[in-house]
Amino acid sequence: MEVRGHVTRWDDDKGFGFIAPEQGGAAVFAHISAMRDERRPRVGDRVLFVPGAGEGGRPRAQHIRIEGELSLDQPLIRKRPVRAARITSGSPRGRGKPQPVVSACWLVVLACLIVPIAGVWHLAGSLGGPWLLAWYPAMSLISYLQYAHDKRQAQRNGSRVAERSLHLIELAGGWPGALLAQQHLRHKTRKLSYQVTFWLIVLVHQLAWLDARWGGQLLWRWLQPLFG
DSSP, X not given: OOEEEEEEEEETTTTEEEEEETTOSXXXXXXXXXXXXXXXXXXXXXXXXXXXXXXGGOEEEEEXXXXXOOOOOOGGGGSOOOXXXXXXXXXXXXXXXXXXXXXXXXXXXXXXXXXXXXXXXXXXXXXXXXXXXXXXXXXXXXXXXXXXXXXHHHHHTOOOOOHHHHHHHIIIIIHHHHHHHHHHHTOSOSOHHHHHXXXXXXXXXXXXXXXXXXXXXXXXXXXXXXXX
C-alpha cells in the first residue's frame, strides 16, 4: 500500500534524503534509485511511496513518485547529476572559464620556471646551443607520458612504473610536466613521501640554477667542508 508523505531533506548530489510520512512517525530514508517519475525530488515535494526496510531493518522508501503528477518513469533521473561547478562549457556562465586547480597549477609551474628558464637562456647563449632551450619541454613531455602510463596501469591493476624512474626523469628536467600530470591526472598527489621527494627535486633545480649564476661558488662553499 502506498503511503503519503513529503520530502523534508534531499541532497541531490548524493542522491538521497528523507521523507516524513503524513500519518506520522519517524522520517523514512529515500534513495534516488527508488524514484519512479520524470524528475528528481526536491525538498517540500509531496510524494507517494511504499514503506520498506533497508540494511539493518531501518525504514526505507520504495517505489517513490511525486503525488498529483501523472508521468512516465524516466530512468535517466536516477543517474548522478553533473555538478555545475565542474562545467567549463555548455552554459553562458561557465563557458571558457578555466578550472581553479589547473589555473593555480600553471601559476606554480610558471613561478618555479623563472629561475631555470633564465639559467638555460644564459647557458644557451654562452655555449651557442639554442637546442638547450628544448631540454625542459622534452623531458616534461616524457615525464607526463610516464605519469599517464602509470595511471592507466594503476586503473587496470597492471605493472606500474617504478617511483625511482619517475623521479629520475623529474630530476633530469621533467618536473614541470610531472607537476602538470599530478594535477591534471590526479596521480601521485596523496602520497606524502613521494611529494616530499618531488618538491626536493624542484628545489634542487632552483638552487642549481641560482648557483650557476654565481659561477658555482655558492655550491662549492657548501661542499668544501665535506672535502676538507
